[in-house]
Amino acid sequence: MLIEPVELTLAHVGLGELREVPLLALFASAQAHALVAGTEHTLRDVTDAAGAKLYPGYSWLHLRVPPSRRLGQFQVWDRVEVGVDVKRFGGMVLDSTYVLGAAGELSTMTADWPLDALPSMRAMSMWIVDGAPGDPQPSSPQRGAIAELPSLSNPPDAMKRFRTMRATGSFDREPRPWSTTKPVRYQLHMGRDVARDHNLMFATYVEIMEVATEAVLRGVVWPAIPAALLEHRMLLEREVFFLSHTKGGEQVLVDVRAKLTPCAENFHGDAKDMVSAGILDIVFELYEEGTSSLLAIAHARELFLVPRKRAGLVADLARFLPSS
């Protein structure tokens, strides 16, 4: 277990507030430090017994953000703590729990981490040979390359779910009113989206999903959701199964199906200056165009959380609710 103090800098949040992708990077960085804690290595030095470089590639992640501790409450120059607890299943599989709190908020006992009350994530990853062509090639770090990690005697639950989701290829096929009739295209540019000689990083899949979500809300829905509403969405949860890899130069095709449901005005908690206006449920399937490989499947829930002083936006959104 590692609790890492971090100051949120311009590199994390720009001039604004913490968002999902930088949070994922914070969690992954903390895990990278936990994996080599007590060794003289960095994660970049981890190799298998043949000397091949390895990295922990995510197979699954489930990020949850309670509406009472939304990411927007973590802002530039805030001092925070990132907690990560990593266990291993055999030499190749990692089962991780992450949590974000204010400075001094996290207990050194992982069992005491309030995962339902703070932004938190569960994830399963696997050591993968970096740069190997074709399907992901698992391998084990050579002895002494990484920290001693507590061991699980049974497979993580995510392993079974991964197989089920891989077989079904979708979270659900339920028809939803806001659905792509043809996939949203995203061109992967070397340098911007993907590092040379590397696969697309897990957090970039989230960026692509965000682009696809906005494309649906601004393009598929007609009349479109007012642009001013888009900035008042907050993530409640996102779960992603990473099924394959892709590289720069490829096009990613994203199928999106979304629905909006009503919620209590105080769904977000007691803050009187905000109004909870609706919950957006979204499922995604991401494909690589060149091969038609299914890259990832995901679902997300977002809350439209509007400042009370902009109550007109609540009425705008209400037009899209099924009961109205």
Added chain:
Amino acid sequence: MEETIYAVLRELAQRHDPQLVEIRPEQVIVDELGLESLDVAQLVAVLEDRLGVDPFATTAITSVRTVSDLCAAYRVALDAK
């Protein structure tokens, strides 16, 4: 040891081919038994639990192609224990 390895292999391979009955030494683990990366990771974890060794901290798993290679890796690791 070999019985354990064959039993775990069979269990994992039958997920992809429920009709599979026999595991043979010359079979290629990925191409013929159809094990995917997650299956390979689970195989190594379960065998570590049952046999008490993980040979792949000192031997690259990329050098293991067949069932026979796999058994040899565990045999060496158990002898060195």
